[in-house]
Amino acid sequence: MSERIPLAKPVIGEAEEQAVLDVLRSGQLSLGPAVPAFEEAFAQRVGATHASAVSSGTAGLQLALRAVGVSDGDEVVTSPLSFVASANVCVMERAKPVFADIDPLTLTLDPAAAAAAVTDKTSAILPVHIFGYPSDMAPLEALGLPIVEDACEALGARYADGTAVGGRGHPAIFGFYANKQMTTGEGGMVTFNESAIKLRIDSERNQGRAPDMDWLDHDRLGFNFRLSDIACALGLAQLLRLDEMLAGRERAASLYYEGLAGVEGLNLPCPDRGDERRGWFVFVVQLPAEFDRDATIRALGELGIQSKPYLPAIHLMAYYREQFGHKEGEFPVCEAVAAQSIALPFFPEMTSGQVERVCAALRQTLGQT
Ligand SMILES: Cc1ncc(COP(=O)(O)O)c(C=O)c1O
Known part of the structure; x- marks a missing residue:
């Protein structure tokens, strides 16, 4: 029988190998210069003011929900046609994912169904740009609630106004698992425009430490959702191609x-x-x-x-x-x-x-x- 055709296959060449090797030889494998370099290049690519690199798309979604204020007992209106992570993160933040049906053509959240699902407990809308297709953002934004965009499958997509997905200002989360448009093995990126969000996400991905604190002191609760320099260097090389x-x-x-x-x-x-x-x-x-x-x-x-x-x-x-x-x-x-x-x-x-x-x-x- 002829060779089996796999579902997905990353493109990894000499540039990626060299980038990873350079980090390995530098001795600084994490919390080093590749992290901000990758963040800045990625933010520029999608037209966002800021980006924060995180350990996965799921971690990015969870941190973004926290950053827009989702908490205990809230409801988050989202799509039932997604990878389970987009609903799981709501539950992890003790909120209820409230599903609304999808548009039969684009398969993204149907704005009318989303509007009908909003209650006085809704604290965010979480549209998913499923299979890389951009959600219909204008009517969702008209609901006047915080938005977190699941763009894990949508790097390279453009909204109806022709701008790149990820550059709209709301937190948008990209995923870099090995089947994605670009990969860091595992990894993710949150893009957004507000500096306060940058401070919060960067702190919460690093055990709640503020940038000016040393490792003995932490002023809030946090996770270890960091992305290593090895992964960020790989990401930079992937971004170039x-x-x-x-x-x-x-x-x-x-x-x-x-x-x-x-x-x-x-x-x-x-x-x-x-x-x-x-x-x-x-x-x-x-x-x-x-x-x-x-x-x-x-x-x-x-x-x-x-x-x-x-x-x-x-x-x-x-x-x-x-x-x-x-x-x-x-x-x-x-x-x-x-x-x-x-x-x-x-x-x-x-x-x-x-x-x-x-x-x-x-x-x-x-x-x-
Ligand atoms: C729509 C969607 N949301 C969230 C995720 C989660 O990303 P990760 O696997 O990097 O945590 C994925 C990735 O598979 C995805 O496709």
Whole structure:
């Protein structure tokens, strides 16, 4: 059988190896100069005033919720079609994630549903730029509540006004796990405009220590959510080739659109609306209703193609059912999409031959050769 095609694959070259080696040889592996250098370069890239590097996207989301004032007994309106981290962080901060259904086309939080979910306990809105597609921000901002954007999947995306995701002023969180548009192995970045937020996040990621304090004194409670210099140096090297990697993903996406054109009943990722731009992260298709998602994934696996259910609805996961009493039927758009969605192999260096093999395998599995 021909070589198995993986779901994701990072682009790591000599520049990344050298950057990491330089840090290893410098002797300063953490709390060193690579951290602010990475933060400043990243903030500039997305057009934000500040950025704080953190140990993961999840850590960034949690610190951002705290920074905008989410606390005990609050409600946070968010999307049920996301990676579970965006809901988990609300629970970690003792707030309740209140889900609202998604737009059937873009799969991001439906602003009307979000507005209807707001109560006097709502202390923040947490839109998720899912699969790299930017949420419809203007109507969410019109609700007048603090916003924390989950941009973990959306580096390179642009909002309807043409500006880069992450530069709107609200805290926006990016993730650098190895399947993301750029990687630091594990890691994340929070971008925002307010200096007070910078002080708070930088302190809370470092056990509650203020920048002018030594390690014996800490003026608030904090975590260890720091990102090492090794990771930040890797991030800087990745940032330098981000455009090339984004272009590789875009090329892979166009090959998929060509290769899957005309497959009956198959829903492909929506095209960009107006000036909105997707920051390509995954290529997720929705299978025709009569096809079982898990059986399709198994059949593709037998043909040497890795794929994954992406994403299951959060409110129907065991913990959320048990803890919050969620059940089927609450968010019908999300549930229908989640039941039929699979992520296909997708990475910047995918060859046209690999995309063709995936498309042929999917057509064969769906009986449409
Ligand atoms: C939408 C979304 N939110 C949050 C996260 C969490 O990021 P991390 O895995 O870096 O903690 C991810 C990453 O997988 C994600 O895709």
